Amino acid sequence: MMRKFFYPSSIAVFGVKDNPKNLAKNIIANCDKMKFKGNIFPVGRSTGKVSGRTIITDPHALAKDIDLAVILVPADMVAETLEICGQKGIRYAIVSSGGFREFSKNENTAEKNVVAIAKQYGIRFIGPNCIGVICTNSGLCTPFSPLQPKNFKKGNVSLVCQSGGVSIQIAYHFSEEHLGFSKIISIGNKLDLDETDYLSYLLEDQETSQIHFYLESIDHGRKLMQLARETEKPIIVYKSNIGSTSSEVARSHTAALSSDDRIINGAFRQTGIIRAESIHDMTVCAKALQLKPLTGDQLVVISLSGGFSVILGDACENYGFSCPQLPPELISDIESFRRGGVIQMSNPMDFGDVHNYEGLIFTLEKCLALDFIDGMVLSLMYDPDMARLFGTEDEAYNTILEFLSKISQRFNKPIALSFFAERRYIDAFKKSNVFPVFNDPVESVRALRKNRDYWKVKKKYS
Amino acid sequence: MNILNKALSENRFVLTEYEAKKVLAEYGIPVSKEILVDSETALMDAVRNIGFPVVIKGCDPKFVHKSEKDLIRTDIRYEKEAIAAFHDIQARMTGVSGGVLVQEMIMGKRELVAGLIRDSQFGPSVMFGIGGIFTEIFNDVVFRIAPIDKSDALGMMEEIRGKRILEAVRGLEPVDREQLSNLLVRIGQIGMENEMIQEIDINPIIISKGRGIAVDAMIVLKSL
Numbered sequence: 001m002m003r004k005f006f007y008p009s010s011i012a013v014f015g016v017k018d019n020p021k022n023l024a025k026n027i028i029a030n031c032d033k034m035k036f037k038g039n040i041f042p043v044g045r046s047t048g049k050v051s052g053r054t055i056i057t058d059p060h061a062l063a064k065d066i067d068l069a070v071i072l073v074p075a076d077m078v079a080e081t082l083e084i085c086g087q088k089g090i091r092y093a094i095v096s097s098g099g100f101r102e103f104s105k106n107e108n109t110a111e112k113n114v115v116a117i118a119k120q121y122g123i124r125f126i127g128p129n130c131i132g133v134i135c136t137n138s139g140l141c142t143p144f145s146p147l148q149p150k151n152f153k154k155g156n157v158s159l160v161c162q163s164g165g166v167s168i169q170i171a172y173h174f175s176e177e178h179l180g181f182s183k184i185i186s187i188g189n190k191l192d193l194d195e196t197d198y199l200s201y202l203l204e205d206q207e208t209s210q211i212h213f214y215l216e217s218i219d220h221g222r223k224l225m226q227l228a229r230e231t232e233k234p235i236i237v238y239k240s241n242i243g244s245t246s247s248e249v250a251r252s253h254t255a256a257l258s259s260d261d262r263i264i265n266g267a268f269r270q271t272g273i274i275r276a277e278s279i280h281d282m283t284v285c286a287k288a289l290q291l292k293p294l295t296g297d298q299l300v301v302i303s304l305s306g307g308f309s310v311i312l313g314d315a316c317e318n319y320g321f322s323c324p325q326l327p328p329e330l331i332s333d334i335e336s337f338r339r340g341g342v343i344q345m346s347n348p349m350d351f352g353d354v355h356n357y358e359g360l361i362f363t364l365e366k367c368l369a370l371d372f373i374d375g376m377v378l379s380l381m382y383d384p385d386m387a388r389l390f391g392t393e394d395e396a397y398n399t400i401l402e403f404l405s406k407i408s409q410r411f412n413k414p415i416a417l418s419f420f421a422e423r424r425y426i427d428a429f430k431k432s433n434v435f436p437v438f439n440d441p442v443e444s445v446r447a448l449r450k451n452r453d454y455w456k457v458k459k460k461y462s
Numbered sequence: 463m464n465i466l467n468k469a470l471s472e473n474r475f476v477l478t479e480y481e482a483k484k485v486l487a488e489y490g491i492p493v494s495k496e497i498l499v500d501s502e503t504a505l506m507d508a509v510r511n512i513g514f515p516v517v518i519k520g521c522d523p524k525f526v527h528k529s530e531k532d533l534i535r536t537d538i539r540y541e542k543e544a545i546a547a548f549h550d551i552q553a554r555m556t557g558v559s560g561g562v563l564v565q566e567m568i569m570g571k572r573e574l575v576a577g578l579i580r581d582s583q584f585g586p587s588v589m590f591g592i593g594g595i596f597t598e599i600f601n602d603v604v605f606r607i608a609p610i611d612k613s614d615a616l617g618m619m620e621e622i623r624g625k626r627i628l629e630a631v632r633g634l635e636p637v638d639r640e641q642l643s644n645l646l647v648r649i650g651q652i653g654m655e656n657e658m659i660q661e662i663d664i665n666p667i668i669i670s671k672g673r674g675i676a677v678d679a680m681i682v683l684k685s686l
Contacts, residue, residue, distance in 0.1 A: 218583055219583065220583070221581070221583035221584035221585070221607070222583075222584060222585055222607070225584075225607060253575060253577060253597050253598070253663050253665050255579055255661050255682075256598075257589065257591070257597070257598075257601065257603050260581075260583075262603070262604065262605050263579075263581050263583075263584050263587050263605045263607070264584075265604070265605070266587060266604060266605035266606040266607060266618075267584050267587075267605075267606075267607045269606070269617065269621070270606055270607060270610075270614055270617075460613060
C-alpha cells in the first residue's frame with residue numbers, strides 16, 4: 001500500500017512561493033535534479049513560477065489523479081491542506097511542517113486536527129516534522145533543503161530515519177562509501193505511520209535487501225522483534241537518545257538498573273538486529289552483511305605487513321575471535337614461497353616476505369579450505385605499480401576483487417578485506433564495488449563480529 | 463495466583479520477601495528454606511526445623527533494602543543468639559505489621575542478581591548480572607525480552623563483563639549454567655503469565671555448590 005510514497009505518478013507540493021527564501025520550492029528543484037519523471041504541481045497562495053512551473057493558487061483546480069501531496073505549510077494550516085487533499089482524492093501525504101509535539105508538549109490541537117482529517121479521508125501520511133522520501137529509482141526527492149542528489153548512489157539498502165538531517169547525511173555518506181541505497185524515509189514524529197509500518201513495507205520490497213534505521217525512540221518493541229525474527233533481510237539500527245531513563249524512585253534493583261538502552265540491546269541481541277554506533281558504522285554493517293555468513297569464531301589472518309598482522313591479532317581478540325594454529329605441513333608449504341626466508345609464518349600471518357601471487361593464491365585457498373577455519377581477515381597492500389600485472393589500474397581493482405569474491409563463494413566463508421595504500425586507491429577499490437572493502441584492518445574485524453552476531457541468531461530461528 | 467491477589471485485595475503493591483519467594487518457589491526457582499515467626503516459641507521451632515546456622519530478618523514490604531535498615535542478622539549459630547536477634551529485630555520494627563523470618567544460611571562466595579521489569583515498549587524483560595553489594599557498583603547486568611529460552615539465558619551469562627565469576631575460579635566449582643538458565647527462563651515465564659507483576663528482584667542469588675539459590679527477593683505489583 002505504500003508504493004505511492006515512492007513511485008507516485010504525480011505529486012502536489014503545498015506551500016510553494018516564488019521567493020528566494022521559500023523552502024517548498026526546493027522540493028521541486030530536488031525532484032528535478034534527481035530526474036523524477038512524474039508530474040509536479042506547485043501549490044501556493046500567490047501567483048508566480050517555480051522551476052518553470054506555474055504555481056496553482058486555487059487548490060480546487062488541481063487535477064484529480066494526484067498520488068501524493070508534500071505539505072510544507074505552517075502547522076495550524078496542515079489540517080485544512082489535508083482536507084483539500086482528501087477532497088481531491090489524494091490518499092498519501094508527506095507532512096514536512098514542524099511545530100507539533102516536538103515544539104510544544106502541551107495540548108496540541110493542530111496535531112489532533114491533522115489526525116482527524118487524515119482518518120476521515122483515509123489519508124496515510126509520513127511525518128509531520130520530516131523531510132519525507134528519497135527514492136533513487138523513481139527520482140522522488142522531497143527534502144526541502146537544497147541537495148546534490150546527482151551524487152546519490154543507487155543500490156539495495158533502504159533506510160528509515162527519525163531525523164531529516166541525519167537522513168541527508170546518510171544519503172551522502174553511503175554514497176561516498178559507494179554503498180548504494182534504494183529508499184530513505186525521514187519519518188519525523190510518527191503521528192500516523194511508524195517504524196514498524198515502514199519496516200513491513202520494506203521487508204516485502206523487491207528493491208530492498210537490507211533495512212537500516214536511525215531511531216531516537218522505539219514505539220512498538222515487540223512488533224519490531226517479531227518482524228526481525230521472521231525476515232531474511234538484515235536489519236541494522238543506529239539508536240540514539242540513550243540517556244538513562246530509569247526511574248529515580250525505583251523500588252527494585254531491576255528497575256533502577258533497567259534503561260531503554262539496556263533493554264533494547266537485549267531485544268536486538270535476541271532477534272539478530274545489528275546495532276550500529278554511528279552513520280559510518282551503518283556502512284560497516286551494510287558491508288559486513290554482504291559477506292558470506294561467519295558460522296564460527298575461528299579466523300585466519302593474513303597481512304602483507306607484520307605490523308598489521310599484530311594489530312589484527314589484537315583486534316581479533318578484542319572482538320572475541322581466535323586465530324588457531326595452522327597445520328605444520330601447510331605452514332612449511334607456505335614458507336616455501338618466501339623470498340628472503342626471514343619471516344616465520346603463523347596465524348596471524350605476516351605475508352611480507354612473499355612477493356608473488358601464486359604464493360598468495362595458494363595460501364588463501366589452502367587456509368579457507370581448512371575445516372576449523374570459519375573466515376578470513378585479509379589486509380593487502382596496493383600500489384599502482386602492481387596494476388601493471390593486470391593491465392590497467394581499473395582492471396587491477398576488478399581482477400583482485402573478483403578473485404576474492406569467487407574464492408569466498410567457493411568456500412562459502414567470509415573474507416574481511418582491507419588495503420593499506422593511498423586513500424585514493426582504497427577508494428578506487430571501493431568504487432569498483434565488486435566485493436566489500438573496509439576502510440581499515442580493525443574495521444574489517446569489527447565487521448566480522450557483526451556478521452557473526454547476526455548469523456548466530458538467524459541460524460537459531462531458521 | 464493467590465498470593466498476588468491477596469496483596470492486591472489488601473491494597474499492597476510490594477510483596478514481602480516471604481511472599482515473593484513463595485511465588486518464585488511455585489515456578490520451581492530454588493529459594494532458601496524459611497519460616498515466618500511471631501513468637502519466641504515459634505522461633506525455636508523454626509530454628510530446630512531449619513538447623514543452624516540461620517539468618518534472621520525483618521520481613522515487611524516497607525523495608526525494601528533490609529540491610530540499610532539493619533534488619534538482617536546472619537550466621538547465627540546458637541539459640542541464645544537467635545533469641546537476641548529476634549527481639550532486637552522486633553524492636554526495630556515497631557509500628558509495622560511484618561513478622562520475623564528465620565532462614566537457612568546459604569553458604570557461598572558468589573552473589574548474582576536476576577529480575578524482571580515490565581518495559582512499556584518491550585513488555586516483560588528479564589535481567590541477569592553481578593549481585594549482592596556489587597550490583598550498583600559494577601552495574602554489570604544484561605536484559606532479554608521474555609519469553610526467553612535456554613540459549614537466550616546462556617547468552618546473558620556470556621554477555622556480562624564479569625562472566626568469569628561463573629567459571630571454576632579460585633578453587634570454587636563452576637556454576638551449573640543449566641540450572642541458572644532454567645532459573646532465568648522461569649523468571650521470564652512468571653512475567654509472561656502474571657500481568658499484574660511489574661518488577662521482580664532476586665538479589666542475591668547465592669551460588670552454593672555450583673547452584674543458584676534465591677536468598678532475598680521482592681516483587682512489585684502494578685499500581686494502576
